[in-house]
Amino acid sequence: MRTHLPSRKVVAVLTVALLAAGMAACGNSDTGDNGDDGKITLGFSQVGAESGWRTANTTSIKEAAADAGFDLKFDDAQQKQENQIKAIRNFIQQKVDVIAFSPVVESGWDTVLKEAKDAKIPVILTDRSVDSADKSLYKTFLGSDFVKEGRLAGEWLVEQKKAATGPVNIVELQGTTGSAPANDRKKGFAEAIAASPNLKVIASQSGDFTRAGGKQVMEQFLKANPKIDVLFAHNDDMGLGALEAITAAGKVPGKDITIITVDAVKDGMQALADGKFNFIAECSPLLGPQLMDLVKKVHNGEEVPPRIETQETTFTQEQAKEALPNRKY
16 A cells, blocks of 8 residues: 655745744744733732722722733732732732832731742832831832821921920821831821920821721710811821811811821812811822833843832812812822
């Protein structure tokens, strides 16, 4: 029985096809990226959706990732550290190219960050930092100077109350316990008012960065302290919640009680323009474009500064009126 061998023409066609397939495979591997489409894959774990600031921050990150052509794997930790650690481990298993996250609290990250380092996946911290002694566990931190924000709030108050002869009673609505912004804003504010002994923080408690928390804690403050002159809230949302409690108690926010907050989201700016807030130290949530630029650089092995600070300002009532029409968040 005769065996039919393929013709030379068929052999040539098969050879070309095999070579083409081999070249295509090499082309994919040369990208060094996750997946077959050559896109950089970014795993991002967000704190949650506890405030208007956080919502704006999430929108900025998602839009900037889409504009950059990244494959974004987004996770909402719902303000729980254990959820973030689980998300980061999932990102490691999925072999993403870069991990970025905004840590719920400062402590307790070394183990999972070492796992990412061992997997050779670079990590970027956004908005909030960690207290790890080993700075090699992450490439850089992009965010605000929270101590400075607290200090600016305190310095404004010192200037406003410089003529006061009697005690000025201050209550403080702190952010999430153990978080970097709560720790640092409290520290900066305390440093700024330290040289003015008549300015005294008579009560300080966490409102967890939420409106509901701000309202609830402010109600407690008002019941326990008949004379409150100043409220320092670590973010606008807690301040907005506190407005409800202050009004319900028959007091006029912005007049009977001076209100200082941090963030400068649109609702907070409106309250400032309306005279219900008195001063806001800005903390911009629009970190998306800067973050995507950093992701590209660390993915390409470029050196980046260990600390990148966002540019921000402060607002009085008159400045809020001017800025509101063009406010993006």
